[in-house]
Amino acid sequence: MLGKPEPAPPGNHRHGSPPPVHSMRLEKPAPKCNDAFFAILFVGHLVAIAYFAFTSGLDYLKHFESEHPSQAAHKSFTMVLGVSGGLIGFAVVFSALWIQVLMACAENMIRFALWMNVGMMFGFAIMSMFVNPFMGLFFLLGAAINICYINAVQNRIAFASAHLKLACVALSNHKSIFALALLFIFVQVAWLVTWSLSAVGVYQLFRSADPSCEQEESRGELCGGAGFNVTIFFLLVSVYWGQQVIQNVMTCTVAGTVATWWYNARTESAVAGSLYRSLTSSFGSICFGSLIVAVLQALRTIVRTIKNKAAEDDNVALACVACLAECILNCIESLVEYFNMWAYTYVGIYGFDFRSAGKAVMQLFDSRGWTAVINDDLSSTALSIGAFGVGVLTGVIGLVVAKFAPVDWTKNTTGISFVVIFGGLGFIAGFSMAMILANLVITALHTIFVCFAEDPVSFQRSHPEHYNELILTWRHFQPDALVAAYGSASGVTAAQLQGADAVTNAIKLCQYPACQAFFASLASLKCTDAAGNPVSGASGVCSALPKSTGVSTFLASALTRVGSCGRYMSYHIPIFVDLIYLKACMDVGFFYLEGHRIPIALQNAVYEQMKQFFHLPETEKRKASADKNMRGWAPMYEETLDPAHQSKGDTKEAYHVCRPSLPDEVHLPLHDTDNVFPDAHTLPQFKAVTTAYFNAMSALGLHVAHLFADAAGSPGYFNAPGMFDR
Structure with missing residues (x-):
């Protein structure tokens, strides 16, 4: 039963107490083509690029080949292409093995x-000493800073490794995502080839229209004048836009896949469904965010070109201005890419439009207070070094191929250049392939952060075996952030409950009289150790006693967890709430829930909406009649509590609301229909109010259910997949 919420103490939020327990999982919007204008703009731009590529560009290429035939060049190209394909194959194998190693040894890898x-800094320092001692000292300083950094983050390594392993597990459960990433590499290559042909074709059009082109080219200038300079900018935007869109389609696909895995135990079609959404309803949002980054990259490229040209001409003033502009653009681009990184996670999870996605994710982490947790993530370092290692391995294979290659392969090159080419190809193939997988893992990490921030309890139901390890890691390394996720009925942080005086501190710090009284009663109880000797409850170590010894003894055993294991207070709901529930259920049978933080305004609003609905004419109410899954209005006498002993149905009307079904649940029983609501013109606020109340009560009810299980000594009872699907 729910009563009026106990008012929060004055200044509660100002003093940093954690928020109430609730899920922040957002409602999935109705499917639609978000930011459609940018999708149309991108497709139109693709058509233009393809037109110039397959008309002017391809014609020029055929003309050039007819005037400059070269069998040797063709043979060399075929040879390099074949070797590159083989090296890419090795890169795929090594990258897959690297992911497996990462799953098994994430902490050691970090x-x-x-x-x-540190080792690389020392190596650079030693080599630099022979050239410039000051440069060597600079690298030594860098090594010292790295050592200090390692010392500072020692306690966070296990935290990062737990998330890294979980991200790899999520991806490994959807192996088709790796094949999709490989396919996208070929899409990137095809895009670059098409764009290059288009750029050549566009230049040839300007070249043929410029009568003084030969003189300009003899001076090292491009034909076309100012018109072509403007065209260059748009061509640069084009190439970067295409690359960004391809990359971000993959990002959204991974985010959608991992989110589906987070909320569901079985996700056979997650990759296909996520890819479909990325290429349809979310494609405009992807194009929108990608265009912003593409414009910044194009501007930065032009500014860098101006800077290099000014340096060649000894124009110091222009070079300095261009250098400053490049620095500013780099900073802006980094900020935008950081924003996009999380925005695309929300686009992939929910299908939000680009602006709503960015706003939602910033609000999420601001409300949870997890900015520092994200910034402290160490996983990217391990991923980059691992990619470098894969690149070195494939580079060595390239060198071996060069060493034992047939003689006719090298007759047109020197031995050294041939070795450099194949070694370089091997390194580039390995490093690029590994970094593609690294980006998949990073996206999976971001999705896990978002999903854990929103709704950690869902992961407990879908993957309890991984949930336990993850929650233990958060309890140990980020207890205050975990309190922010789960809430705290006492308002006492883990740090305040450490040490022998935990009970005394709890009595002082608790904000509610019931909490203070409970801890006071604990302080007055006595515990015994394993040998039966009496010890002080506040500082002693009490053995966990079986429930059969009685409620009072069981309460006494809680002193162990409250006193010497204060971090337990930051896990889920504090232990004293579990014990209060146990005593209430065993000694009384009922309890009155206070302090639940369901806003009184929301309670009043839902009662008012229901009152208005039930007073509508029956013809209006029947428009919202319950469907086969009991979503909607049930009229008088339609429901029967005890059919065996009732001659007619219950004397009541009812209105049922359920949670929205996820995309991969619509084929399951009870999930193949949506909620039914009255006509929006009749009751315009009904849907919003009842949905908000349903979400708040569902989150509260779910936590209460877990508290029952915890208090009864069966904390995993409600973890079964599908237990709370309705």
Whole structure:
């Protein structure tokens, strides 16, 4: 039963107490083509690029080949292409093995990566000493800073490794995502080839229209004048836009896949469904965000070109201005890419439009207070070093191929250049392939952060075996952030409950009289150790006693968890709430829930909406009649509590609301229909109010159910997949 919420103490939020327990999972919007204008603009731009590529560009290429035939060049190209394909194959194998190693040894990989940076700094310092001692000292300073950094983040390595392993597990459960990433590499290559042909074709059009083109080219200038300079900018935007869109389609697909895995135990079609949404309803949002980055990249490229040209001409003033502009653009681009990184996670999870996605994710982490947690993530270091290692391995294979290659392969090149080409190809193939997988893992990490921030309890139901390890990691390394996720009925943080005086501190710090009284009663109880000797409850170590010894003894055993294991207070709901529930259920049978933080305004609003609905004419109410899954209005006498002993149905009307079904649930029983609501013109606020109340009560009810299980000594009872699907 729900009563009026106990008012929060004055200044509660000002003093940093954690928010109430609730899920922040957002409602999935109705499917639609978000930011459609940018999708149309991108497709139109693709058509233009293809037109110039397959008309002017391809014609020029055929003309050039007819005037400059070269069998040797064709043979060399075929040879390089074949070797590159083989090296890419090795890169795929090594990258897959690297992911497996990462899953098994994530913590060691992170440590190795951190110390690898130190080793590289020392190596550069030694080499630089022979050229410039000051440069050597600079690298030594960098090594010292890295050592200090490693010392500072020692306690966070296990935290990062737990998330890294979980991201790899999520991806490994959907192996088709790796094949899709490989396919997207070929899409990127096809895009670059098409764009290059188009750029050549456009230049040839300007070249043929410029009568003084030969003189301009003899001076090292491009034909076309100012018109072509403007065209260059749009061509640069085009190439970067295409690359960004391809990359971000993959990002949204991974985010959608991992989110589906987070909320569901079985996700056979997650990759296909996420890819479909990325290429349809979310495609405009992807194009929108990608265009912003593409414009910044194009501007930065032009400014860098101006800077280099000014340096060649000894124009110091222009070079300095261009350098400053490049620095500013770099900063802006980094900020935009950081924003996009999380925005695309929300686009992939929910299908939001680009602006709503960015706003939602910023609000989420601001309300949870997890900005520092995200910034402290060490996973990217391990991923980059691992990619470098894969590149070195494939580079070595390239060198071996060069060493044992047939003689006719090298007759047109020197031995050294041939070795450099194949070694370089091997390194580039390996590093690029590994970085593609690294980006998949990083996207999976971001999705896990978002999903854990929104709704950690859903993961407990869908994957309890992974949930336990993850929650233990958060309890140990980020207890205050975990309190922010789950809430705290006492308002006491983990740090305040450490040490022998935990009970005394709790009595002082608790904000509610019931909480203070409970801890006071604990302080007065006595505990015994494993040998039966009496010990002080506040500082002693009490053995966990079986429930059969009685409620009072069981309460006494809680002193162990409250006193010497204060971090337990930051896990789920504090232990004293579990024990209050146990005593209420065993000694009384009922309890009155206060302090639940369901806003009184929301309670009044839902009662008012229901009152208005039930007073509508029956013809209006029947428009919202319950469907086969009991969503909607049930009229008088339609429902029967006890059919065996009732001659007619219950004397009541009812209105049922359920949670929205996820995309991969619509084929399941009870999930193949949506909620039914009255006509929006009749009751315009009904849907919004009842949905908000349903979400708030569902979150509260779910936590209460877990508290029942915890208090009864069966904390995993409600973890079964599908337990709360309705």
